[in-house]
Amino acid sequence: MILHRYINRQVFMTTVLVTFILVMVLVSGRFIKYLAEAAAGQIAADALFLVMAFRMPEFLQMIVPLSLYVALLLVLGRMHMDNEMVVLQAGGQGNGRVVRSLVVPILMATMLVGMFSLYVTPRGDAEVNRIFEEQKDRSxxxxxxxxxxxxxxxxxxxxxxxxxxxxxxxxxxxxxxxxxxxxxxxxxxxxxxxxxxxxxxxxxxxxxxxxxxxxxxxxxxxxxxxxxxxxxxxxxxxxIGGEKTDSRPPKVRGRSTQELMEQQADNKEALAELQWRISLILTVPIMALAAIPLARVNPRQGRFYRLIPAVLGYMLYVGMLLVCRSAIEDHKGVLPWYLSMVWIHVSAGLVVFLLYFGARLFRRRARP
Structure with a gap:
């Protein structure tokens, strides 16, 4: 229990700090964009904070998986640098015990992203779409x-x-x-x-x-x-204005998950959005498990030896999901079986499996 509390406390504090920094960077850039639109008269100034508030769940569902991933790399990397992992392994606490210690924060982050992705963000996007439609009708x-x-x-x-x-x-x-x-x-x-x-x-x-x-x-x-x-x-x-019309139905990102499930058979955009929401949830446990072996460094290599390659791997993973999402939306006709985000997650899961057991399998095959 002491080990669980120690690792979880370090991971939680680092995740919150990384999330705060990334949110500030992302929100600042988006706020400047909206502020320029307000200065040009495209939207009213009093609608800026409402738009940013409704956009916040969308920002968090993208940032939280990356923040947890980076936090695990930093915390576990520091423990390897300070030889704390060597002491734990000498005491019989290997990777399996470390994984069990991280079950709670991984589950909490997965549930948080799932709540945002499936319920909160669609409602926020629908409200943002409504606000912008109202701004178009303003005189x-x-x-x-x-x-x-x-x-x-x-x-x-x-x-x-x-x-x-x-x-x-x-x-x-x-x-x-x-x-x-x-x-x-x-x-x-x-x-x-x-x-x-x-x-x-x-x-x-x-x-x-x-x-x-x-x-x-x-x-x-x-x-x-x-x-x-x-x-x-x-x-x-x-x-200076046209006739007031009923608000248009929300875009596919603003539709509820239940509506997407009902429309996915006939609507490629709905299918792509549904797969994307589920993919955001799956990225949390997959990349969190990948961070544990990727954080393994020796003192000579340095704490940040694998940080940049690991972050690039995360960007590649998310980038492939985005490319697959665009391909599904733009595809005409019957969707082929291979055009699905499932295969990307399966490939990522296979990479994680090799990170844990690849060296052991290769040693067995190398034996005469």
Whole structure:
């Protein structure tokens, strides 16, 4: 029991530390991406933290297996460097006892990843998809930052909107500028409509959002020509949103595991997603068991002698799963028997078996 508590405590502390570092790196990069989208007016600033919160289970289900794997390599590698493993083996505590000591943390990590992969992450992805769908329907007024140009459009049309000030108490924009450009098929300049107004506010009619402008001027024409039309107006409406529609069904990553099981026979994407969720669970015990023999080093080799090759092996394992997932999604027609993630796990399990018993088998075969 003392040995179990000693190893488990070291593994737990190292796993938490590695997980924290990896989460900070991953979350920081993703948060910067979302922050840039918020600055460009694509999503509202108040939705950033909701999106990050719903994305967190997806980050953890990818990080926890790697964190446990690296923690086992570091902890067991240190024990080999400090000759603690030599003392344990001299006392009759071999690899089998070490494996039994790690059963609890491996099971806990497997259950945690399984809960995230099968239940929590799909719900979080569905919520993120809903939030982004709502952001697409939000008006320019809701996303507009005073003092900045908000540009939105496609290859054949673009709209730039600017407001000098936003009176939040009255919900009114002041000194509003709107430029609506249409481009020709060859990419040349088309019609340009420019509107300036003293003030503007959001109105909704029949489910369509309009920007009601007051006391302004409208200029319409084609760049490079002198036939611009100038029209003054007391009030004018600019359509800034489409009709409200029902939210689309969640993407395959946002569907529940039960739905994927019902759809896997007819939907390749559902089959690939279901296999991927199960694969994330299987990576925990497979790579944790692989870390025990891979951490075996002698003091001359150094503590990190096998760390980089072991991490590269983990990346190869996960990379093969991702490639197989893409192949299943893109395959047309009947899926061949060999195109399945099962064979990747079987191959990984065979490698783990050889790490434990390969040397013993080779010695037996080498005997005359």
């Amino acid at each position: 320019v007024l809701e996303l507009l930052t005073p003092g900045r140009f908000h540009v939105k459009g496609s290859s054949d049309s673009q709209r730039a909107t600017y407001a000098e000030h936003l009176n939040r108490e009255k919900g009114v924009l002041e000194n509003v500028f709107v430029a609506d450009a249409r481009f020709e098929s060859q990419g040349g300049a088309g019609r340009l409509l420019t509107v300036w107004a003293k003030s503007g506010k959001l109105v909704v009619e029949d489910g369509i959002s309009y920007l009601l402008l007051t006391d302004g001027l409208q200029y319409q024409g084609k760049p490079g020509q002198l036939d611009y039309k100038e029209v003054g107006f007391k009030e004018a409406r600019v359509r």
